[in-house]
Amino acid sequence: MKPVAIVGVGMTPVREHWSLSIGELAEAAGRAALADAGLAAVDALYVGNAYGAAYNQQTQLGSLIAGDLGLAGVESYCCEAGDASGAAALRTGYLAVAAGAAKTALVLGVEKVTDMVGLARNTARSVSLNADYEATNGxxxxxxxxxxxxxxxxxxxxxxxxxxxxxxxxxxxxxxxxKAMYRNPLRAGAFSKAPMIAEPVSLFDSAPDADGAAALILAPADEAVDLSPQPVLLAGSAVATDSLMLQDRMDPLHFAAVGRSAARALDQAGLSTSDLDLLELHDGYTIMTALALEAMGFSARGRGWRWAQVNGEKLALNGELPISSFGGLKSRGNPSGATGVYQAVEATLQLRGEADENQVANARTALVQNLGGLASSAVTHILRALPD
Amino acid sequence: MRDGDSSPLLKLSGQHETALQGEVYSYTLVREPPQGFAAQAPYYLALVRLDDGQLITAQLTDVDSEVRIGDPVEMVTRKLTTDGAQGIIVYGYKFRPAIKTGDK
Structure with missing residues (x-):
C-alpha cells in the first residue's frame, strides 16, 4: 500500500441553499478542490451522501456529479454509511490510491436537505435507524x-x-x-434553558441539518509535492461498526466502534492520543462527544463530560485538546453525507496553517472522526503535515 | 435481535401468554416526531430492559405520572400509527407501567 496525501480541498458554505440543487452544490465543491490541486481531471470520483434517495429522490450521484464536473466516463459511485458517508467515501478514495488502482481520486461529500421540510425530513433521517425495531416505534x-x-x-x-x-x-x-451555518456565540447558562427536542436533548445540544458540499483530492504521497505546495499525509484510515441498534449493545454507553476505529487509525499512523494537536469529532449531540472521548481513552468512563468544564476552555483553539475547530457539526452545521469530508477539509487547512481565524497554532497532527447513527458506523482518519 | 432464542418477538408468537415484563433503562419525550406520529406527540420513547436482559426500543403508554429510570413496565399491544391514504392501522408493542399485583 502506497502512502496517500491530500493535495487539494474545497467546500461550499454550510447553509440552507434553497436555490441550489444537489448537483450544483457538489459541482461547486468539486471545482474548488480541483482548482486547489491544479488538476482538470482525476482517475476516480467517490461520493459521500446519506439521504439523496429520500431528500432528493436521486441516486447514482457518482454518474450525476461526474457529468457535472466534466469527468463523464470516470470511475465513480456513492458510499453510504448514514452520517458517516463522507468519511466512508474518503476511506474508499484512500484505498483506491493506496492500492494503485487510481493515481488521483476526488472525494466529494454532498447533502441537500432543504428539498424536504418538516415531519417528512424527520422521517427521511430515520432511515439510518433500524426500520423494523426503532423507526417503526416513532x-x-x-x-x-x-x-x-x-x-x-x-x-x-x-x-x-x-x-x-x-x-x-x-x-x-x-x-x-x-462558512459556518450558525455563527452566533452561545451565552453561558443558555444551554439548559433551550427548548427541548427530546428531553434531555435541546435545540442547543443538537446539530442543525444543513446543505453543503466538500471535496478533497488524493494522490500518492511521493508525487504529492508536485501537486500541492503543502500536501497533508493521510497517515491512518479505519472503519469499524457496532450493532446498528442501541438495544443490541452489551453496554450502550460504550461506543465500541469509535474505540476500535480510532485505535486502528492511530496504530497505522504510529501515533498515540497524546500526539494529537486537534480533533474533529462527530459532535451531533454533546453526549456523542463525551462518549467518543471516553471510547478513545481521552478520559475514563463517565468522565468525558469533564472536558466541557469552564465553557469548554480546554477544548478551545488554544486549549489543551482543541476540538470542532471550525465549529463542528453544532455550529458549522451537519450536512449529513458531506460532514465527514468537511471535517477532513477543515483539518487539512489546520495542518497547512491556512485556517485563518480558526487556526490551532503549530498544528501538525489531527484526528478526524465521522459517525453514522449512534456510532453504529465509525470512521477515523489521522492527518499529518508532511515535513517541509 | 441479539439471537433468535431470546427474541421477545419470537416469544410473543410462541407459547408465552404472560405479559413481558421489564424496567425502564432510559426514556425521552419525543417532541419532533416523524410522519405518522404527529398526532401522538409528545410521546414517551424508552429503552426497556426485559427480565431476560434484552433491551428493547418502544413507546411508553398509559403513563399518568412521572416516568423514572427503573420503573417496572409491561408489554401491551397498541396501535403504533396508520399507513397510507386508506389509514391502515399498524399494530405493535408498547410498554405501560406495570400493574402492581403485590406478589412480585
Missing amino acids: ATLTSMAALLMRRYMLEHEVGLAQFEGFSVNAHRNGALNP
Whole structure:
C-alpha cells in the first residue's frame, strides 16, 4: 500500500441553499478542490451522501456529479454509511490510491436537505435507524441520543448543564468561520434553558441539518509535492461498526466502534492520543462527544463530560485538546453525507496553517472522526503535515 | 435481535401468554416526531430492559405520572400509527407501567 496525501480541498458554505440543487452544490465543491490541486481531471470520483434517495429522490450521484464536473466516463459511485458517508467515501478514495488502482481520486461529500421540510425530513433521517425495531416505534436519531444522554446522566450523576461547554466551544469557533451555518456565540447558562427536542436533548445540544458540499483530492504521497505546495499525509484510515441498534449493545454507553476505529487509525499512523494537536469529532449531540472521548481513552468512563468544564476552555483553539475547530457539526452545521469530508477539509487547512481565524497554532497532527447513527458506523482518519 | 432464542418477538408468537415484563433503562419525550406520529406527540420513547436482559426500543403508554429510570413496565399491544391514504392501522408493542399485583 502506497502512502496517500491530500493535495487539494474545497467546500461550499454550510447553509440552507434553497436555490441550489444537489448537483450544483457538489459541482461547486468539486471545482474548488480541483482548482486547489491544479488538476482538470482525476482517475476516480467517490461520493459521500446519506439521504439523496429520500431528500432528493436521486441516486447514482457518482454518474450525476461526474457529468457535472466534466469527468463523464470516470470511475465513480456513492458510499453510504448514514452520517458517516463522507468519511466512508474518503476511506474508499484512500484505498483506491493506496492500492494503485487510481493515481488521483476526488472525494466529494454532498447533502441537500432543504428539498424536504418538516415531519417528512424527520422521517427521511430515520432511515439510518433500524426500520423494523426503532423507526417503526416513532424513534428518531435525536430521541435515541436522548436515551443515551439520560442514562449517562443517571449512571454518572451528571447534570444537564455539565454538557454546555461542548456547545459553547463549538459556537465560539464557528463564530470565526465564514462558512459556518450558525455563527452566533452561545451565552453561558443558555444551554439548559433551550427548548427541548427530546428531553434531555435541546435545540442547543443538537446539530442543525444543513446543505453543503466538500471535496478533497488524493494522490500518492511521493508525487504529492508536485501537486500541492503543502500536501497533508493521510497517515491512518479505519472503519469499524457496532450493532446498528442501541438495544443490541452489551453496554450502550460504550461506543465500541469509535474505540476500535480510532485505535486502528492511530496504530497505522504510529501515533498515540497524546500526539494529537486537534480533533474533529462527530459532535451531533454533546453526549456523542463525551462518549467518543471516553471510547478513545481521552478520559475514563463517565468522565468525558469533564472536558466541557469552564465553557469548554480546554477544548478551545488554544486549549489543551482543541476540538470542532471550525465549529463542528453544532455550529458549522451537519450536512449529513458531506460532514465527514468537511471535517477532513477543515483539518487539512489546520495542518497547512491556512485556517485563518480558526487556526490551532503549530498544528501538525489531527484526528478526524465521522459517525453514522449512534456510532453504529465509525470512521477515523489521522492527518499529518508532511515535513517541509 | 441479539439471537433468535431470546427474541421477545419470537416469544410473543410462541407459547408465552404472560405479559413481558421489564424496567425502564432510559426514556425521552419525543417532541419532533416523524410522519405518522404527529398526532401522538409528545410521546414517551424508552429503552426497556426485559427480565431476560434484552433491551428493547418502544413507546411508553398509559403513563399518568412521572416516568423514572427503573420503573417496572409491561408489554401491551397498541396501535403504533396508520399507513397510507386508506389509514391502515399498524399494530405493535408498547410498554405501560406495570400493574402492581403485590406478589412480585
